Amino acid sequence: MNERFEKLANQLLEKNENLSYGQARAWVESLWEDFEATYAKAGREYKGQEMTEKVVLHYIEQYGDKLHQFEIKNKKFAHLQKDDHLKH
Numbered sequence: 001m002n003e004r005f006e007k008l009a010n011q012l013l014e015k016n017e018n019l020s021y022g023q024a025r026a027w028v029e030s031l032w033e034d035f036e037a038t039y040a041k042a043g044r045e046y047k048g049q050e051m052t053e054k055v056v057l058h059y060i061e062q063y064g065d066k067l068h069q070f071e072i073k074n075k076k077f078a079h080l081q082k083d084d085h086l087k088h
Contacts, residue, residue: 001049004049004053005025005028005029005032006025008028008032008053008056008057008060009021009024009025009027009028010024011057011060011064012024012027012028012060012064012067015060015061015064015065016064016065016066016067016068018068019067019068023068027067028056028060031056031059032052032056035052035055035056036052
């Protein structure tokens with residue numbers, strides 16, 4: 001799982017140079033967790049990590065270059081806007 005997160009975080013960094021590695025990793029983990037939780041709450045059958053990885057990669061491709069601009073109102077994700085991470 002760690003390897004998947006690392007791979008996705010590096011792909012996000014390729015799309016968005018405004019994020020540190022720590023921020024990119026936090027975004028990936030949060031997107032992953034949020035997708036799986038939402039999918040489960042909807043009563044959907046779990047399709048495995050491969051499907052979740054594809055969905056998170058899709059989010060990265062679509063929105064990765066803008067994630068640093070995202071205004072977070074949900075306290076659960078507030079840590080994603082912190083500026084205390086080292087740049088890559």
